Amino acid sequence: MDMFNVTEIRQNASKIISHVIKTKEPVMVLQRSKPVVYIIEANAFEELQKKVMKAEQYEKMEATKKALNQLSRLRSQMKLQPDSTPLIRQLREGDGENE
Structure with missing residues (x-):
């Protein structure tokens, strides 16, 4: 360069x-x-911009997938528990998972 x-x-x-x-x-x-x-060069800049946009879209999709998986997990836990108080406490305090 x-x-x-x-x-x-x-x-x-x-x-x-x-x-x-x-x-x-x-x-x-x-x-x-x-x-x-x-x-x-202008074309190179435009290509970079497109790649950045695609990367941002991918990150958003991955975050959405993660949130949907967590929601699914919570729904399954709610069905198993007769009382939702422990689940709410766990959500409020954090369950120690870093997904």
């Missing part, structure tokens, strides 16, 4: 953007020797 400082970007913006488009490789922009920005 190529790196340029802010001054080089100001002086050669067109060349650097052309380089990014031609090579399809991001460029790191440094300010006071620290990375502050990446310049990436």
